[in-house]
Amino acid sequence: MLIRSEIGVDAAGIDTLLRRCFDTGKEADLVTQLREDGLLTLGMVATDDEGQVLGYAAFSPVTLNGEDNQWVGLAPLAVDESVRSQGIARQLVYEGLDTLNEFGYAAVVVMGDPAWFGPLGFEPAARHQLHCRFPGAEAAFQVYKLADGAFSDAEGQIDFARPFTGA
Numbered sequence: 001m002l003i004r005s006e007i008g009v010d011a012a013g014i015d016t017l018l019r020r021c022f023d024t025g026k027e028a029d030l031v032t033q034l035r036e037d038g039l040l041t042l043g044m045v046a047t048d049d050e051g052q053v054l055g056y057a058a059f060s061p062v063t064l065n066g067e068d069n070q071w072v073g074l075a076p077l078a079v080d081e082s083v084r085s086q087g088i089a090r091q092l093v094y095e096g097l098d099t100l101n102e103f104g105y106a107a108v109v110v111m112g113d114p115a116w117f118g119p120l121g122f123e124p125a126a127r128h129q130l131h132c133r134f135p136g137a138e139a140a141f142q143v144y145k146l147a148d149g150a151f152s153d154a155e156g157q158i159d160f161a162r163p164f165t166g167a
């Protein structure tokens, strides 16, 4: 399995994968919208020997109290059912964090299961007085620090890009 950044030719495979992995087409539509709006900061794909997309992680900008602090949100994350439990999702996230770090991004936020993201180094956002708009999401809302000092003086509300809220 090759883990690499998304390129143009991957778009159709990503769309198909997301439609397979999620019950509705919402995530696939979301990624298409982010791409069209120029809001896909980074997409990581896992491809097999034939170049078929079997895993995907998308990162897009988030704001802190309405301001751009070079933070991004991870969503969606998906791996084809046929190749799950082989650490592919973990690799997609790690490679994504690495690339974002090289590009100078400061932090990554995610809405997900702490049992899965915790061991990867994500911590509860609430620990840093960071919260999101979605009610009842406190336990699932997590952050990962890329830049030293990213969380000093940073507290308040994180907002995902417009396609997530439909605003």
Ligand SMILES: CC(C)(COP(=O)(O)OP(=O)(O)OC[C@H]1O[C@@H](n2cnc3c(N)ncnc32)[C@H](O)[C@@H]1OP(=O)(O)O)[C@@H](O)C(=O)NCCC(=O)NCCS
Pocket (backbone or CB within 6 Å): 021, 022, 075, 076, 077, 078, 079, 080, 083, 084, 085, 086, 087, 088, 089, 090, 091, 112, 113, 115, 116
């Ligand atoms: C969640 C998902 C991306 C994991 O992909 P993966 O490549 O199998 O992940 P990894 O191999 O890196 O890690 C798998 C391990 O995490 C565990 N795991 C998976 N989902 C988990 C969850 N929500 N909470 C805790 N552990 C979880 C699995 O049990 C597995 O452990 P095992 O190998 O001992 O069985 C994949 O199951 C998927 O695409 N699911 C459907 C889409 C989805 O729910 N995406 C996440 C929200 S956007």
